[in-house]
Amino acid sequence: MRNLLLLVMLLFGLQPTYAQPGFPDLGFGNAGRIIYGLAANTQGISIACLQGDTLMVAGMHYDPVAACFLARYLPDGSPDPGFGVNGIVTINNNFNYGIYCMAVKPNGKILLAGSGGPNPPVQGADVFLMQCHPDGNIDSSFGQYGFVQTDMDSTNDFTFDIAIQPDGKILIGGQFTTYNGASCRYLTRLNANGTRDASFNLVGTGLNNAVRTLALQP
Known part of the structure; x- marks a missing residue:
């Protein structure tokens, strides 16, 4: 079964939100979260906020060998089409x-x-x-x-x-x-x-x- 990369990101201060403090911003992604299946055995590792309120996510997937990926998202949680392929760059080496x-x-x-x-x-x-x-x-x-x-x-x-x-x-x-x-x-x-x-x-x-x-x- 394909593992899905689950990212739950609460954006305080990145964009206007009317949710109560501590609750997901329902205007971000799908009801406050992003779920993307990149490959089998995918793991999100780290996240950083960039200029322009975009988000960078780094992680690993193992399908069939280990590889690093970078994914960039727009402030609303959608993939950034200007980054890699559909917002994702996969880095392979030996x-x-x-x-x-x-x-x-x-x-x-x-x-x-x-x-x-x-x-x-x-x-x-x-x-x-x-x-x-x-x-x-x-x-x-x-x-x-x-x-x-x-x-x-x-x-x-x-x-x-x-x-x-x-x-x-x-x-x-x-x-x-x-x-x-x-x-x-x-x-x-x-x-x-x-x-x-x-x-x-x-x-x-x-x-x-x-x-x-x-x-x-x-």
């Missing part, structure tokens, strides 16, 4: 990977992060980042052909959240203790092009567990 988080840069570029490795896997999972242009195409100027994959430890490594600083640098929080051989204890920072920021040093600090959520102070 990695066995999972996307766990997404961040949209001020210039509109889309940064996706998670964990992955060669397909078939060789030894555990590595930290994995991928950058796309605003139209969903892979940005080849980021890392190597749009991808950054780094073996943080000898076992499985995971990226749980990312945050974009005002200067474009990328904070990565997750489950790892080194980055390219340098100690970083579950938090590290990359330059805007995906290379490690050597000026960011957490050696000897007190983080002793995985970082699952990041937030930047104003």
